[in-house]
Amino acid sequence: MYTNFDDLDKSSRLWVYQADRAFSDDEKKFILDNGIEFVKSWTAHNKALNASIEVKYNQFIVLAVDETQAPATGCSIDKSVHFIKALENELKLNLLDKSKIAFLKDNQVFLENLPSIKSKIEAEEITPDLLTFNNMVSNKGDFESSWLIPVGDSWMARFLKAKV
Known part of the structure; x- marks a missing residue:
């Protein structure tokens, strides 16, 4: 229903x-x-x-x-x-491919290939305050609070720390 x-x-x-x-x-x-x-x-x-x-x-x-x-x-x-x-x-689109990470900048979604994330962070093209989508959320409460988060609060934060 x-x-x-x-x-x-x-x-x-x-x-x-x-x-x-x-x-x-x-x-x-x-x-x-x-x-x-x-x-x-x-x-x-x-x-x-x-x-x-x-x-x-x-x-x-x-x-x-x-x-x-x-x-x-x-x-x-x-x-x-x-x-x-x-x-x-x-x-004619792909909805099940997990090899791209989505980001939100100026209210526009853009995708980056997973293997390029570390180099994009090192080049400062991906910054700690850039918003990313956590598509691994599994319930509505988490979706509402943790789906769209800063890169610095995501799994990518480990690459930010490695840069310092």
Whole structure:
């Protein structure tokens, strides 16, 4: 069953899918229309899941399930991954590639290849106060408080310290 994201419990389980490029307005509408239909019918062991979908910064898809109602199971999570893969195929984009790190500068998302992060920090192209997306957050509360954080508060901080 679809629920507005803001109405989900803070403990709701959450997955963030980062695209390798920004969505067009038509693509965003397609994602939301199809995503709402998906979550309306999303079940675990024949129990409806209380779930939501959001598009953030025109580059991230956020799926969330309020597990206080019914828990997501392995099969239901597989269904969500199949939905994401179908979006990838339909829109010709990549949502499952973890080799790029997203940053926010001047309200614009840009991506850097994971292997280049250390050299970008050394060249001061990535600074401690630059915002980055922590796509490993796993619940709505953490998403709201810790999804968008300064590089200096992220796993990349170790490269900042090595520079000093």
